[in-house]
Amino acid sequence: MTIALVDADILAYQVTSASEEAIDWGDDIWTLHGDMKFARQMVATELKRLSEAVSATSMILCISGAREKNWRLGVWSTYKNHRKSKRKPLIYKPLIEHLKAEYDCLWWPHLEADDVMGFMSHDDTIIISDDKDLKTIPGRLYRPTADEHLTITPEEADQWHLTQTLTGDAVDGYPGCPGVGPVKAKKLLDPAPTWETVVKAYASQGLTEDEALVQARVSRILRPTEFDPVTQEITLWNPT
Numbered sequence: 732m733t734i735a736l737v738d739a740d741i742l743a744y745q746v747t748s749a750s751e752e753a754i755d756w757g758d759d760i761w762t763l764h765g766d767m768k769f770a771r772q773m774v775a776t777e778l779k780r781l782s783e784a785v786s787a788t789s790m791i792l793c794i795s796g797a798r799e800k801n802w803r804l805g806v807w808s809t810y811k812n813h814r815k816s817k818r819k820p821l822i823y824k825p826l827i828e829h830l831k832a833e834y835d836c837l838w839w840p841h842l843e844a845d846d847v848m849g850f851m852s853h854d855d856t857i858i859i860s861d862d863k864d865l866k867t868i869p870g871r872l873y874r875p876t877a878d879e880h881l882t883i884t885p886e887e888a889d890q891w892h893l894t895q896t897l898t899g900d901a902v903d904g905y906p907g908c909p910g911v912g913p914v915k916a917k918k919l920l921d922p923a924p925t926w927e928t929v930v931k932a933y934a935s936q937g938l939t940e941d942e943a944l945v946q947a948r949v950s951r952i953l954r955p956t957e958f959d960p961v962t963q964e965i966t967l968w969n970p971t
Contacts, residue, residue: 735787735873736848737778738860739794739836743827746773747820765822771829778834785857785873785880792830793847794838802841802965807949811904839963846953853955864900867892867952890924895950896943897932905949909936926970944970 750770754762782790795801803810830836837847848858849868857871865872869888872881883891897916899907911919911932919928933943951957951968958965 732855733785733787734856735785735790736851736856736858737790737792738844739792739830740844741861743823746770747823747826751820763821767822767825770822770826781859792834792836793844794836795843796838796840800841803949806945807905809904810949813904849952850955850958864952890920893920893924893929896929896947905946907946908932
């Protein structure tokens with residue numbers, strides 16, 4: 732049995748972007764159109780392709796809750812703030828509603844799709860996403876754009892999480908440790924990635940362990956033991 736956990740946020744964005752068309756009516760009049768029928772057909776085709784690519788016996792589409800309710804805002808108040816003004820494709824929200832109505836979907840108001848895939852991950856699942864953040868989750872990962880099948884060990888997942896803690900993520904709006912990019916992070920964490928190494932890197936920039944911990948928590952994709960779907964309680968990450 733293989734249950735595919737699909738990043739529906741990325742899927743919906745790609746499909747609805749491809750379904751938009753700008754039309755020039757002349758006399759300086761332009762309109763933007765979204766073809767919902769085409770989008771629904773694209774979703775069905777892409778889900779069939781993804782299912783075959785990972786030999787899935789079933790699929791669950793994982794969807795993000797509202798940005799303003801995201802639990803990470805309680806950790807880092809400016810998380811993804813720069814995205815507020817960025818327009819989503821015209822029929823993005825209608826397509827998400829279509830997915831919820833027609834497919835097996837999971838979402839919680841304060842979780843991102845990444846978190847849903849992360850805490851749902853187990854031996855019988857495979858995550859389908861191009862988002863590099865999913866490398867912080869132990870288990871099987873399929874990256875569609877590169878047609879790449881990965882098996883992430885717990886050690887690799889932990890190292891990737893510490894890497895994100897050091898480098899930050901400009902796309903998601905958290906800075907990490909000043910002066911540390913991917914190359915330097917790899918040099919610092921190989922061959923033995925430890926929390927102490929991360930703390931030393933932050934200390935070298937005049938920052939405290941508490942400040943490093945904030946970055947570690949905001950970069951953390953929730954794992955199975957870190958979210959209770961019944962109580963909806965989140966366990967914030969702590970170094971061990």
